Amino acid sequence: xxxxxxxxxxxxxxxxxxxxxxxxxxxxxxxxxxxxxxxxxxxxxxxxxxxxxxxxxxxxxxxxxxxxxxxxxxxxxxxxxxxxxxxxxxxxxxxxxxxxxxxxxxxxxxxxxxxxxxxxxxxxxxxxxxxxxxxxxxxxxxxxxxxxxxxxxxxxxxxxxxxxxxxxxxxxxxxxxxxxxxxxxxxxxxxxxxxxxxxxxxxxxxxxxxxxxxxxxxxxxxxxxxxxxxxxxxxxxxxxxxxxxxxxxxxxxxxxxxxxxxxxxxxxxxxxxxxxxxxxxx
Amino acid sequence: xxxxxxxxxxxxxxxxxxxxxxxxxxxxxxxxxxxxxxxxxxxxxxxxxxxxxxxxxxxxxxxxxxxxxxxxxxxxxxxxxxxxxxxxxxxxxxxxxxxxxxxxxxxxxxxxxxxxxxxxxxxxxxxxxxxxxxxxxxxxxxxxxxxxxxxxxxxxxxxxxxxxxxxxxxxxxxxxxxxxxxxxxxxxxxxxxxxxxxxxxxxxxxxxxxxxxxxxxxxxxxxxxxxxxxxxxxxxxxxxxxxxxxxxxxxxxxxxxxxxxxxxxxxxxxxxxxxxxxxxxxxxxxxxxxxxxxxxxxxxxxxxxxxxxxxxxxxxxxxxxxxxxxxxxx
Numbered sequence: 001x002x003x004x005x006x007x008x009x010x011x012x013x014x015x016x017x018x019x020x021x022x023x024x025x026x027x028x029x030x031x032x033x034x035x036x037x038x039x040x041x042x043x044x045x046x047x048x049x050x051x052x053x054x055x056x057x058x059x060x061x062x063x064x065x066x067x068x069x070x071x072x073x074x075x076x077x078x079x080x081x082x083x084x085x086x087x088x089x090x091x092x093x094x095x096x097x098x099x100x101x102x103x104x105x106x107x108x109x110x111x112x113x114x115x116x117x118x119x120x121x122x123x124x125x126x127x128x129x130x131x132x133x134x135x136x137x138x139x140x141x142x143x144x145x146x147x148x149x150x151x152x153x154x155x156x157x158x159x160x161x162x163x164x165x166x167x168x169x170x171x172x173x174x175x176x177x178x179x180x181x182x183x184x185x186x187x188x189x190x191x192x193x194x195x196x197x198x199x200x201x202x203x204x205x206x207x208x209x210x211x212x213x214x215x216x217x218x219x220x221x222x223x224x225x226x227x228x229x230x231x232x233x234x235x236x237x238x239x240x241x242x243x244x245x246x247x248x249x250x251x252x253x254x255x256x257x258x259x260x261x262x263x264x265x266x267x268x269x270x271x272x273x274x275x276x277x278x279x280x281x282x
Numbered sequence: 283x284x285x286x287x288x289x290x291x292x293x294x295x296x297x298x299x300x301x302x303x304x305x306x307x308x309x310x311x312x313x314x315x316x317x318x319x320x321x322x323x324x325x326x327x328x329x330x331x332x333x334x335x336x337x338x339x340x341x342x343x344x345x346x347x348x349x350x351x352x353x354x355x356x357x358x359x360x361x362x363x364x365x366x367x368x369x370x371x372x373x374x375x376x377x378x379x380x381x382x383x384x385x386x387x388x389x390x391x392x393x394x395x396x397x398x399x400x401x402x403x404x405x406x407x408x409x410x411x412x413x414x415x416x417x418x419x420x421x422x423x424x425x426x427x428x429x430x431x432x433x434x435x436x437x438x439x440x441x442x443x444x445x446x447x448x449x450x451x452x453x454x455x456x457x458x459x460x461x462x463x464x465x466x467x468x469x470x471x472x473x474x475x476x477x478x479x480x481x482x483x484x485x486x487x488x489x490x491x492x493x494x495x496x497x498x499x500x501x502x503x504x505x506x507x508x509x510x511x512x513x514x515x516x517x518x519x520x521x522x523x524x525x526x527x528x529x530x531x532x533x534x535x536x537x538x539x540x541x542x543x544x545x546x547x548x549x550x551x552x553x554x555x556x557x558x559x560x561x562x563x564x565x566x567x568x569x570x571x572x573x574x575x576x577x578x579x580x581x582x583x584x585x586x587x588x589x590x591x592x593x594x595x596x597x598x599x600x601x602x603x604x605x606x607x608x609x610x611x612x
Contacts, residue, residue: 051459051609072462080460086453088293090300102289103461145457 001027001062001153001184002048008056009043017043019208020057030175030185032199032216034273040208041188042083042157048186049080049155061153076104079151083158085138089131093121093141096130097148104149115144120170135162143171147178154178157188172198192269202269206277216269223275224266231260286463290471297448298475303441307479310437311486314429318422318491326421333397334361337373346400369397413577419496423576426491428548431569433487434480434508436540439515442476443532446523450607459608469600473516480512481505492576503575510589511568517596524603564592 002025009018018040025031035041046052047059050066059066062077087096097112116126119140125133130141139162146154159175160168175185175198189195195202196216203213212219226245231238234256242265247253267275298304333349335342336358342349349371352358358370362383370381378401380394415423449455458468488504489497522535547569550560560566567585574581 046609049460072464075460075462078460080457082453082456084453086457088297088449088454089452090297099289099293100457100461103286103463 001025001029002031002186003060004044004048004057005059006057007044007047007059009040009047009052009054017208018047018055021205021208021210023203023210023213025184025186027184028179028182029200030179030187030198032195032202033186033188033205034190034195034202034269035205036190036277039205041205043208044205045155045157045186045188049078050074076108076149077152078155079146079149079153080155081142081146081157081159083161085135085142085162087130087138087141087145090129092125092127092129093133093137093144094126096141097144100145101148108150110148110150112144112148115148116140118174119144120167136164136167139163140167143174147174152183154183154185155188156185158190159187160189160191160194168194196269204273204276211276212272219269219272220266223272224264227265229263229265231262232256233258233260287467287471290463290467291474294445294471294475297445298441298479301441301444301448303445304479306437306441307483310433311483311490314433314487315490318425318429322425323418323421326417331393331396332361332365332368333371333400334358334368335371335373335401337371339374341373341376342378342401344402344404346403349400367393369393371397371401415577419492422492423496423500424573426488427573427576429491430484430487430504430508431511431572432544433483434511435515435544435565436536438476438480438512439519439540440536442472442516442519443523443536444529445472446520447529447532450523455604456608465605465608466601469520469597469604472520473513476516477509477512480508484508500576500578503578504572507568507572507575507581510593511572513593514568514589514596517593517600520600521596521603524600524607 002023004021004023007018007021008016010016021040021044033041033044043052047055047066048061053067055067061074064074066074087093088099091099093116094112097115101109101112113126121137121140121144125137130138133141143159146156154175156175160171163171172194175187179185185198187194187199199216201213201215202219204211214222227242228245228248229240229242230252231240232252233239238260239256241254243253245264252259330348334352335345335349336352336355350361352361355372355374358372358381362368362370362381366383368383372379372381378398380397382390382393413420455468458465484504485501488501491497492500518539522532522539526532526535544565546557546560547563547565550557550563550566567588571581571585571589
């Protein structure tokens, strides 16, 4: 679906933003693109969505080079959720969605009412102007805008930003459903929970370079110290012990009365990012 | 393409309606019409200056019947004290001396010439007649032209910038970057909405203030000049709104463009104040194009070539600024 080879981009002669990125995104894959602010995530996404021109290297989407004029057909196949909910504040959710949907062929459009229902949008607000919505409601309308054209490729920038925990769970569920339909999803996020739970593969970008690319599980396993921490009670005292994971094969290798918890010492994605780049994600 | 344009056009109309732009335009139309018909024209229909003559020796035998004779200089002083616009002529010492109370030099010259001409009306050279407008028709056309120019240059310009600043503030311009839409349509629909509004405004203002017959006769030429000015101002408004960060910065640009650029044009075209450099002022030519349209005078083809060239250049600049804006960070 997406093929990027030696992608470079400079905003000016002395300001190179991307230094030769290489990656592919398969059909129906959820691909996470992680990096701190200013690392080149947005630049990459803008090149992939056809907003930024003048890059170096090769970028192909849907098997076609993005440098060639894709025109309207290209934009009919993609859906984009921006980092901020860009909507007409004086129009209602329904009017906003009908307006944005009107640029797509009729047979491609989804029903606005059904879509908002799926996103659990409060029906009382359907006809009220967006200016009266909470941040979470605006994010739901923005997501509906990205989905209203039934895109084959979905770009999501911080999809769960501004949502409460149940909203975030709902969004992850919807993204999963989209993938099941065959939609390819390119997620840009700071949220490690989203990346870990949603993405088939994640790429770490730092200072315009791709520093790691693998499944979240493998990235964590590769860098795991294979130790577990066991909290237990012994003779009325609460104690904690760290042991090598293979030692557990023969059972708990020390005296105890009751096991309280066993935690693996597997690193988080954020730990991995810091390890690869030396920088945090914020 | 047609469907996309219609959607954009409809949305722009809604944006203008929600921003009370149409209401404002109707308000301005009512205000201008009331000003022209209830104020300006009545003022222009005032009687000519009274001329008072003190001529004890009765040396001015061929004077006009409009000249009022006073018996003494005290009586003339009293008359001019109560009628500050009047002109006194003192012929008591042989030569005629002009007496005027508190006036600007240029205005006094007109009044003095008028008063002196009344002493020998038969000798006055017949004036060359330019055009067939009555004084009232001339006054109506002049003021309608000024008001239309002001409306297009200042109010319309502010309106289009306000709409674009709202869209910039909401970030929706960037959404249009990823829509299956020819990006130029986003700009063209705005230009079309404002052009249409300005043309409707020009028709109503002209017909209401110059009369149906007179207005209809000059409308085609007026609409052509309105279209030129409307497109120029809308493009300048779009350019400023795309380049400038916020409305506060824009108000400064607005002040420069709408006031400092337009004021010398008004002064030069409508008063006795003349600037040698005014012919290098682009707004002067646009204003004179509009004025010539109201008075049925031909406009040079060079002006049209210049206007079309400027519109094309401005559109390209706006296009560049628009593409820069949609590629910006969130």
